[in-house]
Amino acid sequence: MFTVGKELEGALGRTGTITTPHGEIRTPAFIPVGTRATVKGVLPESMAELGAQALLANAYHLYLQPGADIIDEAGGLGAFMNWPGPTFTDSGGFQVLSLGAGFKKTLSMDATGVEADDVIAPGKDRLAKVDDDGVTFKSHVDGTRHRFTPEVSMQIQHQLGADIMFAFDELTTLMNTRGYQEQSIARTQAWAERCVTEHERLTESRAGKPHQALFGVVQGAQHEDLRRTAARGLVALGFDGFGVGGAIEKERLGTIVSWVNEELPVDKPRHLLGIGEPDDLFTGVEAGCDTFDCVNPSRVARSGRVYTPTGHFNLTWAASKREFIPIDDDCDCYTCTHYTRAYLHHLIKTREMAGSTLATIHNERFIVRLVDQMRDAIDDGTFKDFKADWLARFYT
Template sequence: MFEPLHDAPDSRARTGVLTTPHGQIATPAFIPVGTRATVKAVLPETMAELGAQALLANAYHLYLQPGADLIDEAGGLGAFMNWPGPTFTDSGGFQVLSLGAGFKKTLAMDAKGVASDDVIAPGKERLAQVDDDGVTFKSHLDGSKHRFTPEVSMRIQHLLGADVIFAFDELTTLMNTRGYQEESLRRTQAWAERCVAEHRRLTTERADKPYQALFGVVQGAQYEDLRRRAARDLVPLGFDGFGIGGAIEKENLGRITAWVTDELPDDKPRHLLGIGEPEDLFTAVESGCDTFDCVAPSRVARTSRLYASTGYFNLKVAANKRDFGPIEEGCACYTCQHYSRAYLHHLYKTGEYLGATLGTIHNEHFIVSLVDRIRASLADGTYADVKADFLGQYRSK
């Protein structure tokens, strides 16, 4: 399933090939996020044209709407969204617990306040309650009550039919106490064991379906002993690969992921969940991660924040109003080949949907291409030069 190819001589970075029923993924690889079976505002065909090798969707959202059974009836996630390549689904734990705490995507990652075991965003209602068996939560759509357990998450993901699926885990924030982190880790390990058992049962029951690779998820917050213990405890369970999850402060990203990859086997792929900013990609690769996903490129594009080699910028600012050049000279994306900054400025200022489409195409291409460049440089030994060149320009502003 996974074949490591090149190891960098001076870091944990490596290249490899991840083989799935719907094609191979050359790693390192960025996996764009299509939360509800779509990368917002962009055709699946366009995602393939800009270089995406795989897409990731979210089990929580697809369970609520349109329903995992409907997607199974349609032939699985790829067939449903007209995407012929590999697909990933996360377990739903991120959304169940982050929305439950009211933080949505941020999860108090920059929190510096007093530790607490009842973390909730100011002015928000708790939508999720965790116990040793699973999580009871209210839908963010209509307030209806639902329950996820490891077995439920596995059944949903089997119905969705992605090539790579993730074990159900408890996501904590950096505001939780050390004691709660330890309790959560015990719970996540027990859930991982239940996920493996249910995955095996469903694989046998649905033997006519392509095999789905199950990745265990390593938690442990910012504590080295917990992260290392979590990784070591997951390895004997026989997972096909591993995800590295949890809220991680940017300045600690490399150190924490390195703790984890040190404990994981070399012949299994490692996926870093929720990381996709340009500078973070170098850190992730150097710490030994093979794939990573993040909704950021598409989300920030919808607000007119676009990436360029000299750093990101806001296309709505007045300086772009009469700039008839592309977003970035030399960029091979469809947007830069056919549209000007002035036109995109107009689209964003007037609220036209096409602005989000063209901006997302550029941002996703920028990140996918950057990781492609990193992968090629690891193979030919020029990684240090590529990193220095990119970051030197990107930080120049």
């Protein structure tokens, strides 16, 4: 399933190839997020044209709408959304925390301040309750009550039919106490064992379907001993690959990811969940991660925020109103080769849907291309110089 290419001298980074029933993924690679079987506002054909090798969808959201059984009947996630390449699904574990604690899209990446076992965002109601068997939650769509267990997550993800799926885990925040983190690691390990058992049963009972790989998810917050213990426990279960999850202090991202990857087998792929800013991607690649996903490129694009080699800027700024130039002269995306900043400024300011679409195409291409360039730099031995030069320009 995974072959290692060239290793990064003096670091854990490497190139490689993940082989799936729907094609190969050359790594390192950025995997754009199509939460509800679509990258918001962008056709799957456009995602292929901009260089995406695979897409990731969310099991929680697709379970609620349209239902995993409908996607199964359609022939699986790829067939349903007309995407011929590899697909990933996450387990729904992130939504257990984000909806349960009211944080929605983001979590605290600051370990200072409050510590509590029952973290809740200010002014929010808890929509999910975790116990040792699973999670009971209210739908954010219609308020109906539902129950996820490791077995249910596996059943949903098998119906969705992604090439790579993740074991059901409990994601904590950096604000949870050490004691709760210890309990959560034990719970996630127990859930992982149940996921493996159910995955094996479903694989046998659905023998006519393409093989699906199962990745375990390493939690443990900012604690080295918990991260290493969690990784070793999952390695023993024989997963096809691993996800590095959880809220992580940005300043310690490389250190924490390195703890995990030092424990994981070299011949298994490693996915860093929910990371997409350029400096974090460089750090993750250097620390040994092979694939990455994040909603950020598409989410910020919808408000007009776009990436350039010299940093971010917002298309809504008045300066763009009469700029009849591309977002980025060096970008080869459809947006930059056909449209000007002035036109995009007009679309975003008037809230035309085409504005979000064109900005998203650029941002996704920018990040996909950046990680592709990292892969090439590892192969030709120039990664350290490429990283230093690129970050100096972007963050000037």
